Amino acid sequence: MTVTREAVAVPDSTGPTIALLRTLRRGRARKKAASAAYWIYLAGLVVALYGGAQIASAYHAMRHPPLPTAQTPRILHATPAGLTALALLVLLVLLRDGLWRGPVTLPQPGVDWLLGTPVDRGRLLRPRFRGSAAVTVLAGTAVGIVPAAALVALGLGGHGVGHVLRLAGVAVISTGLLFGLGTGTAGLIERYPASARWVRRGTGAGLALAAVLGGLAAWAALGRPPAVLAAVALWSGPWGWAAQGMTALAGGPAPWWPAAIALLGAAALAALACAHHAAAGVPGAALRIRARTIGAMSAAVASFDTRGVALAYGGTAGSRRARLRIRPPRRRELVLFWRDLLALARAPARLAGAAVLTLLAVGLLAVAGRGQVSLVPVASALALAYLAAAWLCEGARLDAEDTRRSENLPFRFGSLAWWHAGVPGLVLLAVAGVPVAVLAVVTGDPWLVAFLVVTVPVLVGGALVNVFRPRSHPDLFGGVETPVGNTAAIMVLLWLALGPVLAVGPMTVLLSGALRSSRPAELVRTVVIGGGLAAGLGAYAAARARRLRSE
Numbered sequence: 001m002t003v004t005r006e007a008v009a010v011p012d013s014t015g016p017t018i019a020l021l022r023t024l025r026r027g028r029a030r031k032k033a034a035s036a037a038y039w040i041y042l043a044g045l046v047v048a049l050y051g052g053a054q055i056a057s058a059y060h061a062m063r064h065p066p067l068p069t070a071q072t073p074r075i076l077h078a079t080p081a082g083l084t085a086l087a088l089l090v091l092l093v094l095l096r097d098g099l100w101r102g103p104v105t106l107p108q109p110g111v112d113w114l115l116g117t118p119v120d121r122g123r124l125l126r127p128r129f130r131g132s133a134a135v136t137v138l139a140g141t142a143v144g145i146v147p148a149a150a151l152v153a154l155g156l157g158g159h160g161v162g163h164v165l166r167l168a169g170v171a172v173i174s175t176g177l178l179f180g181l182g183t184g185t186a187g188l189i190e191r192y193p194a195s196a197r198w199v200r201r202g203t204g205a206g207l208a209l210a211a212v213l214g215g216l217a218a219w220a221a222l223g224r225p226p227a228v229l230a231a232v233a234l235w236s237g238p239w240g241w242a243a244q245g246m247t248a249l250a251g252g253p254a255p256w257w258p259a260a261i262a263l264l265g266a267a268a269l270a271a272l273a274c275a276h277h278a279a280a281g282v283p284g285a286a287l288r289i290r291a292r293t294i295g296a297m298s299a300a301v302a303s304f305d306t307r308g309v310a311l312a313y314g315g316t317a318g319s320r321r322a323r324l325r326i327r328p329p330r331r332r333e334l335v336l337f338w339r340d341l342l343a344l345a346r347a348p349a350r351l352a353g354a355a356v357l358t359l360l361a362v363g364l365l366a367v368a369g370r371g372q373v374s375l376v377p378v379a380s381a382l383a384l385a386y387l388a389a390a391w392l393c394e395g396a397r398l399d400a401e402d403t404r405r406s407e408n409l410p411f412r413f414g415s416l417a418w419w420h421a422g423v424p425g426l427v428l429l430a431v432a433g434v435p436v437a438v439l440a441v442v443t444g445d446p447w448l449v450a451f452l453v454v455t456v457p458v459l460v461g462g463a464l465v466n467v468f469r470p471r472s473h474p475d476l477f478g479g480v481e482t483p484v485g486n487t488a489a490i491m492v493l494l495w496l497a498l499g500p501v502l503a504v505g506p507m508t509v510l511l512s513g514a515l516r517s518s519r520p521a522e523l524v525r526t527v528v529i530g531g532g533l534a535a536g537l538g539a540y541a542a543a544r545a546r547r548l549r550s551e
Contacts, residue, residue: 017119072155078221079156079252080230083147083243085213087178090143091239092206094136094182095189095199100293102190103132103183103275104282111291115284122280129279133183133272140179144172147246156250163249170245174261177268178242184271191278193286209236227253238264332410340395340423350391351427357388358431366439368515378515379508382459385428386500389456389463392424396467403549414546417464418538421457428456447523451514454530455507461537462503468544469495502540506533 104125106114114124148171152164189195213233219225234240234247234254241260248254326345329338344351361384368377399406399416411419432452440448494501507530514526 017114017117018123069155074221075154076156076251077224078217079151079250080217080243080247080254081213081220081233082217083246084233084236084240085210085217086147087242088206088210088213088237088239090175091178091182092203092210094179094186096203097182098186098189099196099199101290102286103136103187104129104190104279104287105132105290105294106287108291108295111284111288115287120280121282125279125282126276129187129276133180133187133275136183137176137180141172141176143179144168144175147171147175151246151250167246167249170249170257170261174242174245174264177261177264178238180268181238181264181271184268184273184275187275188271188278190286190290191275191282193283234260238267241267336395336409336411336416336419337422340420343395343398344392344423344427347394350394354388354391354427355431357384357391358428359435361385361388362432362435362439365511365515366435375508375512378512379504382455382504382507382511383500385432385455386459386462386504389424389428389459390466390499392427393420393460393463393467395423396420396464400468400545400548413549414542417468417541417545420467421460421464421538424460424463425456428460429453432456447514450523450527451511451530454527454534455511457534458503458507458530458537461534461541462499464499464541465502465537465544466497466499468541468548469498470544470548502537503533 105128106125145168148164148168151167189199216225216229216233220230230253234244241264244254244257244260248257254260326338326342329335361381364377364381364384368381396416399413399420403413406413406416409416429452433449436448436452440446510526510530514523517523
């Protein structure tokens with residue numbers, strides 16, 4: 001054996017490897033093309049069946065633009081800030097895509113077999129980036145038709161087909177460039193993993209800015225804010241540049257919109273060029289994590305496992321060291337409350353999101369109760385509150401996924417549904433209790449507090465029913481043939497969303513009737529039926545937990 005200190009020259013096998021890959025993939029090319037054609041056909045069929053009327057009306061509106069109405073000036077005033085907020089949200093989604101997927105990805109076999117070989121990363125990864133960027137920009141141009149059609153339908157499309165086509169063209173170009181900027185920046189995020197921390201921290205600031213822009217749009221629609229605020233929104237960043245062309249052609253104040261589109265185009269081209277150059281340096285660890293995440297997410301989507309999708313997405317952030325410590329209780333009856341409370345305290349984003357949804361639900365119910373009570377706002381408010389309850393049931397969800405996790409607890413598995421209802425119920429009551437108490441004092445209606453005390457257990461019970469749902473099985477997707485069709489879709493829907501159906505539906509009817517009526521008998525009936533519904537949902541969740549344990 002000869003030992004040398006000189007570097008050993010490793011032959012470059014890029015050319016033969018890529019040629020071999022092309023040969024091996026040639027047999028699958030037709031299958032992939034046939035699969036893509038099938039999905040395109042299926043998507044077109046669904047769009048034609050369920051959106052054909054809307055597409056036809058939008059096409060007719062573009063050929064014959066509707067005349068402005070009395071509300072058109074208000075919409076025009078809200079257009080600058082509103083379009084800017086939407087563009088900012090789209091850009092945030094594209095940037096967040098770089099955290100878990102990104103424009104440069106490899107399939108799992110490619111990650112396993114190619115990353116450890118002497119293959120030129122540039123020739124391997126840059127074509128991937130070019131293909132992903134092209135698809136994303138094309139998707140952006142297609143998305144640009146949506147705001148253009150909305151502006152035309154709202155009476156802001158001018159008086160002729162030429163003006164409508166000009167508006168649609170500017171919208172398509174602006175959104176395409178915005179998607180290109182987002183894709184290029186996502187590629188740089190993927191190349192430099194250290195930037196992911198700043199993206200996660202900046203997401204909250206971006207959402208806050210989008211909320212401010214949305215509030216400014218509402219102010220502009222209802223009042224007359226200073227004109228300088230619209231200019232500040234339109235020049236606040238690339239998201240504002242993307243909105244200027246549509247704003248100007250709709251009749252809004254954006255005289256320098258060609259310069260804004262030019263700036264957006266320059267930024268998009270610079271981001272794409274930098275990301276294309278940097279694609280060759282994407283770390284192998286990042287490619288492995290993304291391949292594993294995409295595989296797990298695809299499997300979860302195929303099995304309708306929403307929890308699996310969330311876990312796959314959250315797994316890209318890695319594990320975080322817990323800083324908050326809560327001393328364990330001395331009484332064993334409190335151990336499950338302590339564990340659920342600790343899980344929420346160590347996930348402040350989940351707790352904050354549930355609090356925001358709860359406050360939004362209370363505000364929507366307060367608005368719905370002022371005038372003629374309708375089922376739609378009440379159902380929307382209860383749906384938001386149900387989502388908050390579902391987010392707070394993380395401890396129960398972990399026990400349902402792995403029944404061995406609770407073997408050392410001093411409780412039977414069937415009774416865990418009752419114990420897990422404690423922390424979510426108390427959190428929801430604490431968050432919603434203050435505004436509801438204020439409303440009860442202001443309106444002089446103490447029944448609002450009683451409605452809250454009844455509604456929260458119902459929503460938590462519905463969330464627990466969904467948590468302890470049975471495992472999926474092949475018969476679920478086969479359905480049963482009936483004279484009116486196959487029942488597979490209904491069975492899958494009930495398997496996925498039986499909890500909100502049993503909780504939100506009945507409570508919508510009960511609360512709507514109670515808010516309409518001031519008779520004590522009606523109010524007492526709402527409280528009694530709501531309490532019985534909460535007890536029934538809790539018992540049903542416990543029964544589902546017992547069946548889940550026996551599977």
